[in-house]
Amino acid sequence: MKIPRQNLRTPGPTPSPPEVLEAMSTSMINHRGPEFRELIIGITEKMKQVYMTQNRMYILTASGTGALEAAVVNTLSPGDKVLAVSVGYFGDRFTDVTRVYGADVIKMDFEWGTAADPDAIREALRADPDIRAVQVTHNETSTGITNDLASISKVVKEESNALLLVDAVSSMGCVPLPTDELRCDMVCTASQKGLMVPPGLSFVSVSEEAWEARETAKMPRFYFDLPAAQRYLERGQTPWTPNLSLFYGLDVALDMMLKEGMENVFKRHKHIANMTRQGVRALGLELLADEAHASDTVTSVKVPEGVDAGKLSAIMQTEHSVVLAGGQGVLQGKVFRIGHMGLVPEEDIREVLQALETTLPKVGFKPAHAAAG
C-alpha cells in the first residue's frame, strides 16, 4: 500500500520517525535466541527509565487495551470491589474490562471535558473500605484531559490499601509520570503514542504490592498472564512469539527519546500543546477540555454549531492531507481532535491551523482569523 505524505494528527498512531520505520524492516531472528535476549533486556531497562520506575516491566504483543486487561486480570478476583474513575471514552473502556471479568465495579463518572476530582475519590474510599483497586485514566484521549494523578495517588494511598491501576496509554513519554514517586501499582501504555512506534506492543509496570496480588487474583488469564511473562523474561524471552519488528523499532525510538532527555521531551510536548490550543482559540473555536486540565498530548475541539464534522475532516484530509481524529462515543460529531504527541514539528501544527482556516468557511463557520484578515 502506497501512503502519500500526510500530516497525521490522530492521537495514535503517531507518525514514526524515519529511523524507526527503517528499523521495522529488519530481518527476523529466533525469538528464543541470543539476539532477542539482548534486545528485550535492553528495551525493558530503557522502558523503566521512561516510566521512572524500579518496578517490574512487561512487554506484551497486543495493543493498549491488552495491557489494561493484563492490569485487571493479574491483580483481581471476581467480586472484588473496584472504584473505576472515568472522565471519558477510555475510562469507560477500562471500566468495561473490569466489569467483564466480574469485579464489583463502583463507577465514578465525571463530565466529559472535566478532570476527576480527587476529593470525590477520597469520599468514595472512606465510604467503602473494601475497595481493592482504583482505576484511573491518566490522560483521556477522547476529551483531551489530563487527570491530576499526583493528587489522586495521594488520596488513594492515604485513604486505602487499594491498588492504583493507571491507563497511561496516551501520556507515557509525553507528560511526566514518575511511576514510583506517585506510587502507581500498575501503569499501562502502548507503542503507538508517545513512544513513536507503530501500534502492536503494550507495556505494564507492576509494583511489589500488585505483584503479590497475582497470587490470590482469580480472574482467568492466559495470553496476558504476567507470571508467565516473568518466567520467560528471566531467560530473555516472552512466553508467546513477540512482535520482533516493533522491538526493533522501539529500540531505536527509546534511544532517541533518552538521548534527547525526558525533561526535554516533556517540555517539547508542553510547548507544542500550548501552540495548538492558542492557534485553535485564535480561529474562534472552543476547546472541549477544562483549561486547567487540558492535555499536552491531544486537543479536543468543539465542532461549531451547524458544522458537519465528517465533512470538515474529509476536506482537511483530501484537500490538505491533514488527518484529524473524530469524536468518540457521545462526542461523535461533536468534537474533532488534534493529536500532538510524539515527535511533532511546529510546522505540522501551523499546517493544521492554516488548513482549518481555509476549510472552516467551506463548512459554514467563519474563523476569527479570516474575519480579522
Next chain:
Amino acid sequence: MKIPRQNLRTPGPTPSPPEVLEAMSTSMINHRGPEFRELIIGITEKMKQVYMTQNRMYILTASGTGALEAAVVNTLSPGDKVLAVSVGYFGDRFTDVTRVYGADVIKMDFEWGTAADPDAIREALRADPDIRAVQVTHNETSTGITNDLASISKVVKEESNALLLVDAVSSMGCVPLPTDELRCDMVCTASQKGLMVPPGLSFVSVSEEAWEARETAKMPRFYFDLPAAQRYLERGQTPWTPNLSLFYGLDVALDMMLKEGMENVFKRHKHIANMTRQGVRALGLELLADEAHASDTVTSVKVPEGVDAGKLSAIMQTEHSVVLAGGQGVLQGKVFRIGHMGLVPEEDIREVLQALETTLPKVGFKPAHAAAG
C-alpha cells in the same frame, strides 16, 4: 539492531521476503480512516482464500496463542466438557488455555512424535455425549507431526454436535486445510509461519455454529471478544488499535501467495520437506516423527546419544549462520528442529545439511555422509 544474514530455520518466525519487509516500513495512517478500511477488507478476503472458507474471519493484534484464546473464550462456558487432543507441546498449550478458563477438560494425549488416532477420538465422543468441543492441533510444531484432520473432522461431525476448534498456526498456508470442506468451526493461525510475515497478528475463522455459540458462551472476554471484532469489521475497523505495519506486510505476502497459487505453495512445501527429511536421514540421523504423519513444515530430528544439543545449535549458528530451533518441554535437549515453512529455497536446506555434516563430528557424532566420503 543490525542482523547479519542468517539461514533462519526456526519454525516461525520464518524469514520474510524483502518485499514484505519493505512494506513494514510504510508510514502510519489513521486506523479509523478510509485507507485502513480498504486494507482490512482486502486482507480479510484474501485470508478467506488461503483458508478456503466462506466463514467469518477475524484478524487479531496478538500472536497465535491469542487466537487460541479467542477460539476458546468466544464459544465455551466454564464447566463445558471439552475433548482436548494433544500430540505435543502446542496441544498442551491449547489445553491449558481451555483449562484456565474453567472448562471441564478431558485430555487425550498421544505419544510425542505420533499422530492423534481418530478412532480413539470416536470412542471418547461415544463415551461422553456431552462433549461440547473438540480441540486439536493440525500441525504440531514441537514434534513435526501433521494430524489427519480430515479423518478427525469426519469422526467429530459423525459422532457428535461438538465444535471443532483447530490450531493451524504452523500449517495454514503450507499444507492444504480446506476449512469449510473439513467443517472446522474455528481455525486459528498466525502471521509468522506460512504467511511469511513477522509475528504479531493472528487469525481465527468462525463457522455459523461457532458464531451462534458466542451468545451463550460465558467465559469472560474483552481483548479477544469476537462480537466486538465483528461490529468494527462492519465499518472496516478493529475494536482496538491494529498493528498497521503487519497489515501492510501481510497484504504483500498474500498477493505473492495467491499469485503463485495455493496448490503450488502446497507442492513447494511438500518438495522441500521431502528434501529435508531425506537429507537428514542420509546423515545417519533419526527423525522423531512417525513417517506416515511427518510434517511438511517442520522436521524434528533426534539428538544422537551423547551429543550436546546446545553445543550443536551454537556451532551451527556461530560457524554457519544456520539457526535451528531447540526441543520444547520434555523434548528439550532431545531434538533439534528445522523449520521449512514459508518461502524456503532449496539452497537454504542444502546449506543446513552441509553445515550439519561439518558440525556433527565436532559434537561427537560421525555422520553417514562423512563416513561414506
